[in-house]
Each structure stands twice: as structure tokens, then as C-alpha cells.
Amino acid sequence: MQIPDFLEFGSNLTNLEKTRNFNVFGNYSLDPFRTLLDSHGWRDRKKERLRISVVGTNGKGSVSHFLSGSFSNLGYKTGLYTSPHLFDPKERIRLGPSFEPVTGTDLREVSNILFTESNPEELSFLSWFEWFTLAAYVLFEKRDISVQVYEAGLGGRLDATKLSEADIVVLCAIGEDHKAVLGNTKEAILMEKLGIVSERTKFLFALEPEPSLLKILENFCTEKDLKLFLFPSLPTGKSYLTHNLEYVKFIINTLQSHLTKEFPGLEKQGDPTAKPLSQPPGRLEIVSKQPLIVFDPAHNPDAIRVTLSSLDSSFPGKKFSVLAGFLPDKEGESMAESLKAYTEEKNTKLYFFNSKEFKLPQGSESYSIEPEELNNILITTGQKEEGLLVLGSFRMYSYIRSED
Incomplete structure (x- = not known):
């Protein structure tokens, strides 16, 4: 069988970023995607991994970029999955230490795996976002990526990146966006974002929200037996990029004392500030x-x-x-x-x-x-x-x- 081209196959899948038809989420379930992944072992961890989910309304893109750069400075093989892209969909999957977008050769490698172990008919039900999320899962494991950072696309509870079963969840600022899908209040939106937490999740980092949201967050972490670490919210007049970088430094410093104990095989290695972190593309x-x-x-x-x-x-x-x-x-x-x-x-x-x-x-x-x-x-x-x-x-x- 001739192996289909990754991007060409994906172009025939439903792409909500283009159609904007978010009504489909009324009946959406992650179960078919979960079943596909598990039937082929495509999200299995081949070794000890640190998987991080970054969720929120605002700031998750820059936080994801800063996190991946910091872990790369520490000496870990790091992968980054984000959305949306600026020019080329290959920008969504990046490999450290340079974090340049994956290449056509990388995606051909993914296609060879997917279409050798499966077939176009079995994969045709996927959405375009699920297709790229699948590629990240497969490529990161194929390349033995120890630290994998996944930026959620929309929400959390129904987001394809939820199936990474993150060890750590990083919550960014909560705002009112996509209310038709996520809820009409910040409280409802927060709960949708927190839905990305899995049974594997141990830590939850958050920018300290307003009191009503903080109470929900604290109760949620108590119920799920999660360790909650709070960082001050953005003060007026300060660049959000500067603040998000400080947030990431706080996350890295906090985690360094836990990595060996909580995640055997991921011992501390280098210096997270070994080289300056580049500014995330498309943000200011x-x-x-x-x-x-x-x-x-x-x-x-x-x-x-x-x-x-x-x-x-x-x-x-x-x-x-x-x-x-x-x-x-x-x-x-x-x-x-x-x-x-x-x-x-x-x-x-x-x-x-x-x-x-x-x-x-x-x-x-x-x-x-x-x-x-x-x-x-x-x-x-x-x-x-x-x-x-x-x-x-x-x-x-x-x-x-x-x-x-």
C-alpha cells in the first residue's frame, strides 16, 4: 500500500478551526479517539515520562513555549505541542533543543507508523486536531522524548490532549471565551479546563484567580488529592510575557525538588537558565x-x-x-x-x-x-x-x- 501523505490525509478531515462549527461538541466524546490510541498503544509511555498539560483561556501558548525551553535547558529531551499555527501546521509540533517546527521528513515517519499499523478507513473518523495530536503522541514516543508539553486547544475535559494523561497540569488565566462550548461563566469555564486532570496528575500549578474561582480550585484539588501551587496573577501595567516567564521559573524551581522523588528516572540535570529563552512566536x-x-x-x-x-x-x-x-x-x-x-x-x-x-x-x-x-x-x-x-x-x- 502506498503510504498517504500526512498533511494531505489531514486536509480531508473535519477541521473545526476552519468551519467554526462548535455545535458538534454537544455530542462529542473522546472515547473513539481513546479506543483508537489504546488499541495500537499510540499513547503508551515507552519509558518514564513527564507529561505536562497547559490549559487556560489566556497565556497558555507563551507558558508552553517557556516551559519546554526551560526543561530543554535542564538537559531533558523535550517536545512541544501547541495550537493554533501562524503559517504552517508543522509549527504545532516542535522538538528541542532548537524547537524548530517538525519537518516533512518527520511527518513521513509518523505516516509510516500510522498507516503501517492501521489503515485510512480506521483513521478517517478523526478530526484535524485529533490527527495532529496523534502525530505528537507517536513522534514524541518514537524519538524518546522525556518531557512532553501539551497545550490544550479548546477547554480541557473534551480536548484531545487530555489523553496524554498529564502528570502535571499548568493552569493559566481564566477568561470568558468560547462560551457557547465551555459555559457562560468563568466558574463553568474553569471546571471545563480542570477536566483535563487525569488519575496520573500529581501537581497543579495555577495563576491565583479571583476568590470565587480560587475556592473552586482549592476544593477540586482537595477532592482529587492534588498538590496545588499558586503564583500571583498578572499585575496591571506589566507585560504578560514577562509575568508568564516568571510563572514558568516558579514552576521549574518548585518541580526541581520533586523530580527525583515523584518521577524516578527524571533526575535534575542542567541549569534552566543556561541560555535565554526565545520569545514565543506571535505573542507581542x-x-x-x-x-x-x-x-x-x-x-x-x-x-x-x-x-x-x-x-x-x-x-x-x-x-x-x-x-x-x-x-x-x-x-x-x-x-x-x-x-x-x-x-x-x-x-x-x-x-x-x-x-x-x-x-x-x-x-x-x-x-x-x-x-x-x-x-x-x-x-x-x-x-x-x-x-x-x-x-x-x-x-x-x-x-x-x-x-x-
Whole structure:
């Protein structure tokens, strides 16, 4: 049998990131995916492993990147699985120490394993996200990856990365996002995120949430017999990247005293600060210096406020106009108000990107620009002392990069 191409096979699977049809979660179950994995041993640990699940509404991408880099500095073979991607889906799976995206050769190796031990018919029920999660499980074990960091895609209880059965869960900031799927309150959303905890989970790290959420978190850890470690939440005016890096340092320092005892075979090795950790791609990323264009994937009300608050510390003295593109399931009106208040205070411009992919917040039509107008906005920004903050869907990144 000719081995199918990994990406080509995946392109024929249901991709919720493109369809945005989250109604399917009403009847969704992880059981078929679990059965497939277990029937082939595709999530089995070949040796002692440390598997980490990173969940939350905001900040989990940067925390996942910083965690994997820190464990790599410690001397462990480390793998990172994240979502979504900026340009190429191969970006979702990265291997240390360089953490460059996997290659086509890597994915051919995965395909050879999957289609030799199974067949296209057996695999065709998978979703696109499950397909890539499966690839991470298989490749990490094939390459003998000791520390595996999995960033959850959506929620936790029903997320494909839950089946990694994490030893450690890292909880980032909780906000209101994807409410139609996860719940209408932060309390409900928190419980969905905590659903990623497995029977193997021993430790839970969390950014200290508001009192009502903290009580839920403490009760949950008591019930599940988990060791809970809290780190202060983000203070106003501080860059969230700086804060998330400090959060990861706290996690690493705490774990170093537990690794040998709790995870035999994963003794302390190197220095987690042996080399500087690179900034996660697509987070407060400078995509152009002239004009100054900064991209951030903030796409819910809490994330918008945090990103705007981070600008002054990350780019002191710089004013920003804002270009936003939000997908239809986002709370556009609330976000639009925050962006309008910021640009009015700074006396800068506010634009909303208007294309068939994006839904304009109510009342924002007067600010909207069409795709063909984008280059003029970039030129105008370059003629001023201010910068341009581009935020919202990760798909906005490709629009900005295409204008380089």
C-alpha cells in the first residue's frame, strides 16, 4: 500500500478551526479517539515520562513555549505541542533543543507508523486536531522524548490532549471565551479546563484567580488529592510575557525538588537558565520595525485588556494605532469598547479588518477597512511616530506578513 501523505490525509478531515462549527461538541466524546490510541498503544509511555498539560483561556501558548525551553535547558529531551499555527501546521509540533517546527521528513515517519499499523478507513473518523495530536503522541514516543508539553486547544475535559494523561497540569488565566462550548461563566469555564486532570496528575500549578474561582480550585484539588501551587496573577501595567516567564521559573524551581522523588528516572540535570529563552512566536511579536508593527493573538475581552496594558512596559513611550480582526464566535462589542477607549486616550486610529472571515463588532463599521486597503494603513503608520498593533485571530498574522 502506498503510504498517504500526512498533511494531505489531514486536509480531508473535519477541521473545526476552519468551519467554526462548535455545535458538534454537544455530542462529542473522546472515547473513539481513546479506543483508537489504546488499541495500537499510540499513547503508551515507552519509558518514564513527564507529561505536562497547559490549559487556560489566556497565556497558555507563551507558558508552553517557556516551559519546554526551560526543561530543554535542564538537559531533558523535550517536545512541544501547541495550537493554533501562524503559517504552517508543522509549527504545532516542535522538538528541542532548537524547537524548530517538525519537518516533512518527520511527518513521513509518523505516516509510516500510522498507516503501517492501521489503515485510512480506521483513521478517517478523526478530526484535524485529533490527527495532529496523534502525530505528537507517536513522534514524541518514537524519538524518546522525556518531557512532553501539551497545550490544550479548546477547554480541557473534551480536548484531545487530555489523553496524554498529564502528570502535571499548568493552569493559566481564566477568561470568558468560547462560551457557547465551555459555559457562560468563568466558574463553568474553569471546571471545563480542570477536566483535563487525569488519575496520573500529581501537581497543579495555577495563576491565583479571583476568590470565587480560587475556592473552586482549592476544593477540586482537595477532592482529587492534588498538590496545588499558586503564583500571583498578572499585575496591571506589566507585560504578560514577562509575568508568564516568571510563572514558568516558579514552576521549574518548585518541580526541581520533586523530580527525583515523584518521577524516578527524571533526575535534575542542567541549569534552566543556561541560555535565554526565545520569545514565543506571535505573542507581542515585532513583525516589522519600519513601520513598527506588533502582532498579538488577543481575541477575548480579558486578553484585549491584558495586551493593551502590556504595551507601555513592552514599548515604553510608543503610541499604537490598532487593527483588529475577530472571528464570529468572539465577543466583539466588549472588545471594541476597550480598543476604542485605548485609541481615544492615545489619540491614535482604530481599524477593524473587514473580510469574509471576520465579523465586525456592532457599531464599528465606520472604522472598518477592506483587505485591499491594508497596505495604505501600513504606509500611513510608517509615516508617523506611532506603531500599529495587530490583534485578534491568528489568521491576521498571515495578512500582515503577506505585506512584508
